[in-house]
Amino acid sequence: ESPATSILAPAPSGDQKQMLGERLFCLIQTMLPSLAAKITGMLLELDNLDVLHMLESPEFLRSKVDEAVAVLQDHEAKQVVHQVM
Amino acid sequence: SNGSSINWPPEFHPGVPWKGLQSIDP
Numbered sequence: 001e002s003p004a005t006s007i008l009a010p011a012p013s014g015d016q017k018q019m020l021g022e023r024l025f026c027l028i029q030t031m032l033p034s035l036a037a038k039i040t041g042m043l044l045e046l047d048n049l050d051v052l053h054m055l056e057s058p059e060f061l062r063s064k065v066d067e068a069v070a071v072l073q074d075h076e077a078k079q080v081v082h083q084v085m
Numbered sequence: 086s087n088g089s090s091i092n093w094p095p096e097f098h099p100g101v102p103w104k105g106l107q108s109i110d111p
Contacts, residue, residue, distance in 0.1 A: 021097045037096035044097060
């Protein structure tokens with residue numbers, strides 16, 4: 001298996017997020033099928049090196065996914081409050 | 086804007102070109 005950094009080497013900068021996203025989505029889909037699209041979108045806003053670290057480290061990925069889920073739930077809760085008011 | 090915050094976060098779908106925040110806040 002090649003190191004994750006080799007994913008990015010031949011890719012133009014505009015395609016790097018796309019390639020990282022495809023791999024990240026596959027991993028997150030196994031954890032949270034219903035939220036994979038949103039969680040992947042959130043994590044892709046991070047630095048490419050952080051995303052690479054997630055692809056290499058399941059523990060790091062899970063911690064960042066948990067963080068993203070918490071942020072997403074907080075955001076959605078605020079949206080509900082906003083709609084009620 | 087309020088409109089874009091409702092659509093946050095941008096969703097990533099395999100095979101669809103990723104535009105990030107630009108996709109929800111043009």
